[in-house]
Amino acid sequence: MYRANSHRTDHRIVSISQPNVRPIVRGKAKANVEFGSKVAISVVNGYALVEKLDWDSYNEGITLQESVENYHSRFGIYPEAILADKIYRNWDNLAYCKSLGIRLSGPKLGRPSKEKDKVQERLAKQDASERNTVEGKFGEGKRRYGLGLIRARLQEASETVVAIQFLILNLERKLRILFWQFFNTPYVCLEDRKLSVK
Numbered sequence: 001m002y003r004a005n006s007h008r009t010d011h012r013i014v015s016i017s018q019p020n021v022r023p024i025v026r027g028k029a030k031a032n033v034e035f036g037s038k039v040a041i042s043v044v045n046g047y048a049l050v051e052k053l054d055w056d057s058y059n060e061g062i063t064l065q066e067s068v069e070n071y072h073s074r075f076g077i078y079p080e081a082i083l084a085d086k087i088y089r090n091w092d093n094l095a096y097c098k099s100l101g102i103r104l105s106g107p108k109l110g111r112p113s114k115e116k117d118k119v120q121e122r123l124a125k126q127d128a129s130e131r132n133t134v135e136g137k138f139g140e141g142k143r144r145y146g147l148g149l150i151r152a153r154l155q156e157a158s159e160t161v162v163a164i165q166f167l168i169l170n171l172e173r174k175l176r177i178l179f180w181q182f183f184n185t186p187y188v189c190l191e192d193r194k195l196s197v198k
């Protein structure tokens with residue numbers, strides 16, 4: 001840094017015990033800088049799928065096309081719509097989604113129109129409310145499964161802990177669905193040879 005007359009260096013070590021950890025500037029009120037891995041997920045039918053886990057800071061917008069291709073390889077079809085944050089709405093991603101016939105949620109790029117389109121507003125509001133499930137998955141993971149309190153020292157161990165926490169999060173969802181189906185299905189009571197259906 002002295003020779004280059006610079007005040008920053010790439011891949012600097014900020015923790016001796018965890019040399020893989022990098023500072024990620026988030027600009028939040030609680031903590032301007034966070035330390036740890038950065039995880040990009042997608043949510044399909046309520047299940048969280050880890051798309052990218054990296055220790056360096058990256059722009060989330062570059063992960064959209066890879067996530068769509070992962071969806072295609074998992075399910076055999078492309079999604080009908082992608083409910084994404086504004087950072088994913090760049091020209092490359094819009095052109096990519098348009099070429100595949102996928103609707104990418106959010107407002108149009110450029111200057112907003114003076115005429116208000118009620119259908120577009122309703123669709124944007126519905127997309128925003130459905131997209132909250134992604135933020136909810138992170139909140140649930142941090143609140144109930146300790147996703148924000150990972151104490152593993154090694155990089156591979158930390159990545160394994162993150163993957164296991166998302167696995168448990170998905171298993172809990174599956175268990176809730178199975179319990180709901182079990183308790184809401186009609187049952188037959190053979191008492192007194194009468195048929196009782198609930």
